[in-house]
Amino acid sequence: MYKAGLVGVTGYTGMELARILATHPQIELVCATSRQESGKKIEELYPFLRSYAVGSVVVSDYDAERMAKECDLVFLAVPHGTAMASAGELHAKAKELGKSLKIIDLSADFRIKNAEIFEQWYQIKHSETELLKKAVYGLFDLYEEDIKKADLIANPGCYPTASILGLYPALKNGIIQNDIIIDAKSGTSGAGRKAQVPTLFCEVHDNFRPYSIGGKHRHTPEIEQELSLIAQKEIFVSFNPHLLPIDRGILNTIYAPLAKDCTAEDIHGLYEEAYQNARFVRVLPLGRLPETRNVRGSLFCDIAVTVDKRTKKLIVTSAIDNLARGASMQAVANANLCLGLPLDTNISHAPVCP
Secondary structure, three states: OEEEEEEOOOOHHHHHHHHHHOOOOOEEEEEEEOOOOOOOEHHHHOHHHOOOHHHHOEEEOOOHHHHHHHOOEEEEOOOOOHHHHHHHHHHHHHHHHOOOOEEEEOOOOOOOOOHHHHHHHHOOOOOOHHHHHHOEEOOHHHHHHHHHOOOEEEOOOHHHHHHHHHHHHHHHOOOEOOOEEEEEEEOHHHHOOOOOHHHOHHHHOOOOEEOOOOOOOOOHHHHHHHHHHHHOOOOOEEEEEEEOOOOOOEEEEEEEEEOOOOOHHHHHHHHHHHOOOOOOEEEOOOOOOOOHHHOOOOOOEEEEEEEEOOOOEEEEEEEEOOOHHHHHHHHHHHHHHHOOOOOOOOOOOOOOOO
């Protein structure tokens, strides 16, 4: 049984991690941290975890030395900037102890390989540039073998996961041009658990609005980085997110001009071929479109392709659960891989519908 620590148990991603690990047969959560909730049991924070062993774990203040000693794996579910400092401390303590410690960071601190680009978009000085060089981007559909050998995994963002998986086969096969528009929508849990006016019930309910449009959203460089690696040339996207009046889920509609004359059947075949061995990507039959409820609470990414013959554009729609595939369940998938466990250990749940 592997011992896991969780830095930041009180956010939605921390909550979801605790829920998934509550029934994991090979990973036991033994340490969880929160400054504000220190001294409480996890079941006091999350009564739905009562009767599970994880519920009796007492939340404590963050102690890098203790975590490095007691854990084989640590999840960092803390804000940008905080995560890089914690990762650096944990890495140094593990090195002092002469032990291997796997770290999975759910923030953006190790996703963008160019520190200058990270600093430009996040307005935070990167303090762990040497560690950044060792980080592996944790999109297991593309980088499974690298993840298996990694000690530090940068868990992908939610919007980037849905965007990269949606565009991978098209870019890999060179069938679209470099003029991509990503029209993205997310449930309110993507904004975090901190109380703030824009995500209050009365602000979100019966409403639908864009935010950070026009090249302003911080997931843009992460998406462009990975798409450029796939295409083997520089890719730019117009990424424009919207807030849905739902708890969880992401739905992307992606528009790209076709670079060659392709039918929907041709492109659908390329997508099926690209994902034929991808356990958690479902390419939908032609004519069927993704819905957020069909992936809720699961690791699945549902993808559909449509060709607009009149404008010669490929339209890709993709749906994920932002807390599961877009964060915590993907983090557990990466934990499974780097610990030598089967990818789908305890995360092959069917979606929850309705």
